[in-house]
Amino acid sequence: MRYVAATPTMPALAAESAAEPPLADSYLDLLRRGGGIAPPPTTEGCGVQERELPLIDLTCLLTSGGGSAREREARRACADAMARAASEWGFFQVTGHGVSRALLERLRAEQARLFRLPFETKAKAGLLNGSYRWGAPTATSLRHLSWSEAFHVPLASISGTASCDFGELNSLRGVMQEVADAMSRVAKTVAVALAGSLLQGHGDRDHQAAASFPAGCDETTCYLRLNRYPACPFAADTFGLVPHTDSDFLTVLCQDHVGGLQLLKDARWVAVKPRPDALIVNIGDLFQAWSNDRYKSVEHKVVANATAERFSAAYFLCPSYDSPVGTCGEPSPYRDFTFGEYRRKVQEDVKRTGRKIGLPNFLKQQPPQ
Numbered sequence: 001m002r003y004v005a006a007t008p009t010m011p012a013l014a015a016e017s018a019a020e021p022p023l024a025d026s027y028l029d030l031l032r033r034g035g036g037i038a039p040p041p042t043t044e045g046c047g048v049q050e051r052e053l054p055l056i057d058l059t060c061l062l063t064s065g066g067g068s069a070r071e072r073e074a075r076r077a078c079a080d081a082m083a084r085a086a087s088e089w090g091f092f093q094v095t096g097h098g099v100s101r102a103l104l105e106r107l108r109a110e111q112a113r114l115f116r117l118p119f120e121t122k123a124k125a126g127l128l129n130g131s132y133r134w135g136a137p138t139a140t141s142l143r144h145l146s147w148s149e150a151f152h153v154p155l156a157s158i159s160g161t162a163s164c165d166f167g168e169l170n171s172l173r174g175v176m177q178e179v180a181d182a183m184s185r186v187a188k189t190v191a192v193a194l195a196g197s198l199l200q201g202h203g204d205r206d207h208q209a210a211a212s213f214p215a216g217c218d219e220t221t222c223y224l225r226l227n228r229y230p231a232c233p234f235a236a237d238t239f240g241l242v243p244h245t246d247s248d249f250l251t252v253l254c255q256d257h258v259g260g261l262q263l264l265k266d267a268r269w270v271a272v273k274p275r276p277d278a279l280i281v282n283i284g285d286l287f288q289a290w291s292n293d294r295y296k297s298v299e300h301k302v303v304a305n306a307t308a309e310r311f312s313a314a315y316f317l318c319p320s321y322d323s324p325v326g327t328c329g330e331p332s333p334y335r336d337f338t339f340g341e342y343r344r345k346v347q348e349d350v351k352r353t354g355r356k357i358g359l360p361n362f363l364k365q366q367p368p369q
Contacts, residue, residue: 021134027288050271054085059096083197090298093278129157156176156220159321216323223316232304239303248284258310263300332354
């Protein structure tokens with residue numbers, strides 16, 4: 001499996017069969033290399049519970065109300081509820097987020113058109129800044145294979161601050177920009193509230209730090225990822241997306257009705273029940289480090305589906321590569337590092353070992369080998 005160099009061609013839309021990435025070929029190749037033995041089922045046997053995540057209404061944080069005592073108390077209660085969920089779950093759902101259902105349905109339609117392009121076009125044509133991904137290029141076993149395809153798009157490409165080829169999908173840029181703007185507002189609101197919850201009572205300086213949190217994040221540094229999980233004939237022993245944590249401050253996710261997202265809670269996998277009016281927020285590695293491990297970046301995965309394709313879109317709140325991640329206060333268990341250092345180390349570990357190690361690499365006191 002490999003990524004293919006981009007070429008400037010842009011054919012028209014094609015039949016669905018030509019659109020599929022060669023995931024089955026990759027599966028069979030990895031199966032042969034593994035001696036023809038498939039791994040255990042991705043659900044680790046039985047007992048996966050479907051749960052609803054903590055549900056939080058953001059209305060009081062996103063509306064420009066007055067400063068009455070009741071409104072201040074509502075905002076404080078909302079921030080405290082998010083902080084509890086970030087500490088206990090690392091995930092929560094939000095309503096009252098201001099991202100319209102109509103806009104998300106427009107994005108879903110654009111995603112369907114985008115992923116129906118021929119595979120060769122997606123892989124070679126340099127679409128969306130050459131951001132197309134499929135499978136897992138470093139997979140050495142079936143446990144490393146993700147049965148999915150995605151465009152992981154820098155927001156600078158969408159906003160026009162960097163060149164980006166949208167091909168024949170003329171309406172895609174506008175819809176992606178609207179979604180990015182709306183999700184950015186949600187991400188920033190949640191991040192400021194969570195930072196403020198840890199810094200409250202620390203004076204004006206820390207209040208200002210919370211209001212500008214996270215430092216180094218703007219419309220040129222974050223990402224919008226468009227995901228598609230095709231129906232998988234080997235679903236019983238295949239991941240839609242392998243278990244991982246997110247290498248950002250936080251992620252805002254819109255998923256469709258199909259479901260498949262699972263997260264680790266108390267050392268067991270929990271299936272997240274889809275809710276059509278809610279967005280999902282999860283804490284990333286950088287927020288865990290900044291919070292001195294108060295907020296949890298939790299391992300999660302997507303399980304493959306045998307009969308239905310699944311779509312989702314994720315907004316990643318990331319700083320610039322040279323931005324220090326920082327801390328909410330000393331003593332911190334982590335040494336100083338930048339986002340760029342973190343990304344490079346993750347990529348090195350994946351290339352060397354086939355898996356991400358992540359935050360343990362940046363502890364001041366390294367665990368014994």
